[in-house]
Amino acid sequence: MAAVKETSTIQENKQYALEKCPVTYAMEKIGGYWKPIILYHLSIGDKRYSEIKKAIPAITEKVLIQHLKQLEADNLVIREALPVVPPHVTYKLSTSGKGLIPVIGAMATWAIEESNGMYSHL
Amino acid sequence: MAAVKETSTIQENKQYALEKCPVTYAMEKIGGYWKPIILYHLSIGDKRYSEIKKAIPAITEKVLIQHLKQLEADNLVIREALPVVPPHVTYKLSTSGKGLIPVIGAMATWAIEESNGMYSHL
DNA sequence: ATTGATACATACTTTGGGGTAAGTACTTGT
DNA sequence: ACAAGTACTTACCCCAAAGTATGTATCAAT
Numbered sequence: 001m002a003a004v005k006e007t008s009t010i011q012e013n014k015q016y017a018l019e020k021c022p023v024t025y026a027m028e029k030i031g032g033y034w035k036p037i038i039l040y041h042l043s044i045g046d047k048r049y050s051e052i053k054k055a056i057p058a059i060t061e062k063v064l065i066q067h068l069k070q071l072e073a074d075n076l077v078i079r080e081a082l083p084v085v086p087p088h089v090t091y092k093l094s095t096s097g098k099g100l101i102p103v104i105g106a107m108a109t110w111a112i113e114e115s116n117g118m119y120s121h122l
Numbered sequence: 123m124a125a126v127k128e129t130s131t132i133q134e135n136k137q138y139a140l141e142k143c144p145v146t147y148a149m150e151k152i153g154g155y156w157k158p159i160i161l162y163h164l165s166i167g168d169k170r171y172s173e174i175k176k177a178i179p180a181i182t183e184k185v186l187i188q189h190l191k192q193l194e195a196d197n198l199v200i201r202e203a204l205p206v207v208p209p210h211v212t213y214k215l216s217t218s219g220k221g222l223i224p225v226i227g228a229m230a231t232w233a234i235e236e237s238n239g240m241y242s243h244l
Numbered sequence: 245a246t247t248g249a250t251a252c253a254t255a256c257t258t259t260g261g262g263g264t265a266a267g268t269a270c271t272t273g274t
Numbered sequence: 275a276c277a278a279g280t281a282c283t284t285a286c287c288c289c290a291a292a293g294t295a296t297g298t299a300t301c302a303a304t
Binding site for chain 1: 261262263264269270271272
Binding site: 154155156182184185188206207208209 | 292
């Protein structure tokens with residue numbers, strides 16, 4: 001019967017996040033479709049803006065810069081801009097961002113095994 | 123200048139997924155805000171529908187069942203229904219789903235370290 | 245007869261994340 | 275003078291995911 005409600009929406013959820021479920025906390029920072037993909041490419045090595053764009057052709061520039069700003073605000077990536085023209089901006093993982101490499105790595109490993117049918121024979 | 127386009131949208135992205143970025147493949151299956159959270163609670167142990175709901179109060183029943191169906195279709199969780207009344211339905215990780223435990227575990231570990239400021243001093 | 249519990253289903257509305265398209269600043273190359 | 279390249283910004287739109295609310299089947303207990 002669903003009661004009436006009490007608590008709902010992702011925003012309100014942010015409070016009790018860590019206590020009950022650390023994964024919820026993580027999803028606040030790296031949730032969404034694109035962020036792990038961006039982090040993956042940065043885990044391979046530092047990249048310029050245009051290089052990230054080339055590595056992920058399907059992402060639009062707006063969404064890319066949007067997520068890069070967010071990741072920077074969340075202290076997961078560091079933006080380094082050289083004051084030259086044309087601009088030269090490099091993105092790299094922060095210490096905290098590097099802490100996510102095991103997560104990204106585990107995802108990549110699972111994806112390869114799963115797609116190879118390693119789990120399919122029951 | 124954004125060219126004209128060529129390829130775009132998440133759907134079309136599914137093709138070249140694995141070759142260039144295994145993480146993209148993984149995101150097709152466990153992407154989104156709620157799925158990793160659900161998988162986390164199932165990684166703790168098998169749970170009935172109502173138990174999952176209690177573990178994640180902020181999720182609505184519609185969204186919960188919706189994701190459970192999707193996870194079942196993607197062969198990550200197994201649904202076991204006992205033909206009794208009132209119904210008794212248990213959800214558990216499949217073999218493939220268990221392969222995600224390292225991913226979920228790494229996320230939880232990172233979340234705890236990050237929230238404790240372990241990465242913040244620099 | 246009504247309530248309660250379980251595990252959903254379904255219609256309807258909303259919102260914000262993502263997509264499209266175009267513009268900006270500054271300089272180098274032709 | 276004009277195009278090209280870099281790293282963005284801005285305005286507008288759209289749809290799918292999420293939220294709201296209510297309904298359903300079945301039986302046991304009061």
